[in-house]
Amino acid sequence: MNLLLDPLFRVRLPEQTMRVSLPELLALLGDDRVESLPGVQRHQEDALHIFLCYLAGAVLDRQGRQEPAQNAEFWRAGIRLLTRAEGCDNDDAWTLVVDDPTRPAFLQAPASSRAVFDRDYKPKASAPDALDVLQTAKNHDVKAARGHSGEAEAWCLALLTLQSQIGFLGAGNQGIARMNGGFGSRPCVAWQQCRRPGARLARDLPVLLAHRKVLLAEPHPYVANGRVLLWIVPWDGQDSLALAALDPFFLEIARRIRLVASAGGWQALAATASVPRVAAKPQKGNLGDPWIPINTKTGGALTVPASGLTPDLLRNLLFADGGFTPAAMQEAPTGQGAGWFSAAVFVRGQGTTDGFHETAIRVPEKARRVLVGxxxxxxxxxxxxxxxxxxxxxxxxxxxxxxxxxxxxxxxxxxxxxxxxxxxxxxxxxxxxxxxxxxxxxxxxxxxxxxxxxxxxxxxxxxxxxxxxxxxxxxxxxxxxxxxxxxxxxxxxxxxxxxxxxxxxxxxxxxxxxxxx
Missing domain, CATH: 1.10.132 (Topoisomerase I; Chain A, domain 4)
Known part of the structure; x- marks a missing residue:
């Protein structure tokens, strides 16, 4: 299943529901034609949105463009140029299952050799939801391993959520860099003028591109044209990538995962890593991600407590008070009309998830004018x-x-x-x-x-x-x-x-x- 060519993602348009490839999805979102994405679970929406924003932002930057509305051929060609520039000469990096484990696959770093792959990788999940970030001890609210092992879209989204949202989970199971510590969380805090997925992308992409100038200046160590696709270079779990080698829009992976064919579908294999993919522990998750507020007391990324998104926390985030620096995405733009202050997070504990929390606070026009002033x-x-x-x-x-x-x-x-x-x-x-x-x-x-x-x-x-x-x-x-x-x-x-x-x-x-x- 090649994301650049094959119709993977289900989209609901005003006139029909259909499946589209990744470039076609970006084109439809850019034109604000998407009503909803039926295959995406709520806890996966922000992970997919942020992934698309970073990917589209990197492509637009390389092409010298700013406008989110582009056709599918533009996105396909731009993604391929980006992929080749980073060392993959074909579409393997956008293919869910690649038989050769020394080649990259989508969000799956290659092993340095077949011998290393055979030695390190063990069965991890036989269904996509068993790979996802949700940690459950028993079959209570959401049944474990309920998805079919051949559902390509479900595997893609489970991979994406795991690789961009997971924290530390025992020896060798590393977490993402954009999180304050192994037991932290990756919040998504933003202003939404309209809650349609296309309108959200159209609003956030220009903010992200403008924020790029901040990320390329001190104290951030990033470099223009640095690495974006961190699953292309081999990773045997023994070495980390330095922030100074990365683009501000880098798309990280946290785990050594490999999808392989199995009877009746696919399964996920996993290997441990002695160090995280990105060497960023001293930064405490404060890596300039524009969806993450910063705790000024710790200097690290916001970690939402088990109590979740309480009115007290939301009030402090909204007014940039109580020891928080607001996320770039949460600042309401000047203009007319009401909007939404939104926040969502998977609250994590030690080896557990303490619930998916989300809120969307409607801000009337008069309140918006006061807040931006x-x-x-x-x-x-x-x-x-x-x-x-x-x-x-x-x-x-x-x-x-x-x-x-x-x-x-x-x-x-x-x-x-x-x-x-x-x-x-x-x-x-x-x-x-x-x-x-x-x-x-x-x-x-x-x-x-x-x-x-x-x-x-x-x-x-x-x-x-x-x-x-x-x-x-x-x-x-x-x-x-x-x-x-x-x-x-x-x-x-x-x-x-x-x-x-x-x-x-x-x-x-x-x-x-x-x-x-």
């Missing part, structure tokens, strides 16, 4: 966003959780927060409050632009939080374990603590709420 309006919005989060935290930890402790403990004079079982129950009972206010946060924040008085702007947010917290407490009354003779006392004490804390910490807002009720 600088001055009092933006500073005020940033301040209100911080106060809104602090209010939610105060209601949770100063009012709701103490009330829940009192409820479970039967209404003592002084609650105890040290018992592990009680603490776990309280955290579980309080979880709906957090779950319910999270999706309301940014809608409230944008509404403050219509209210010039800060106190008045915060009042609706307090009312929302109070109602959600009170509802959470009332639900807890129905699920609390029975304590003979103390349930009524526990509920009474819980209500007293809850409303007493609100009156103490939010006296003004409580007075206004009571006047309106």
């Amino acid at each position: 600088a001055g009092p309006a933006r500073d005020r919005l940033a301040g209100l966003s911080r106060t809104g989060l602090e209010t939610a935290s105060a209601i949770q930890y100063k009012a709701l959780q103490p009330a829940l402790f009192a409820l479970l403990e039967g209404g003592p004079e002084a609650i105890s927060i040290d018992k592990r079982e009680i603490k776990q129950w309280v955290e579980s009972a309080a979880a709906p409050f957090v779950r319910d206010w999270n999706p309301r946060y940014f809608d409230w924040l944008w509404s403050t632009l219509e209210q010039p008085d800060d106190t008045a702007a915060l009042q609706p947010w307090f009312d929302i939080l109070r109602a959600l917290a009170e509802s959470t407490l009332e639900r807890a009354f129905t699920r609390v374990p029975l304590r003979s003779g103390r349930n009524y006392r526990g509920q009474t004490r819980a209500r007293a603590l809850f409303f007493g804390s609100l009156k103490k910490n939010f006296k003004h807002y409580m007075e206004v709420s009571n006047e309106l009720s």
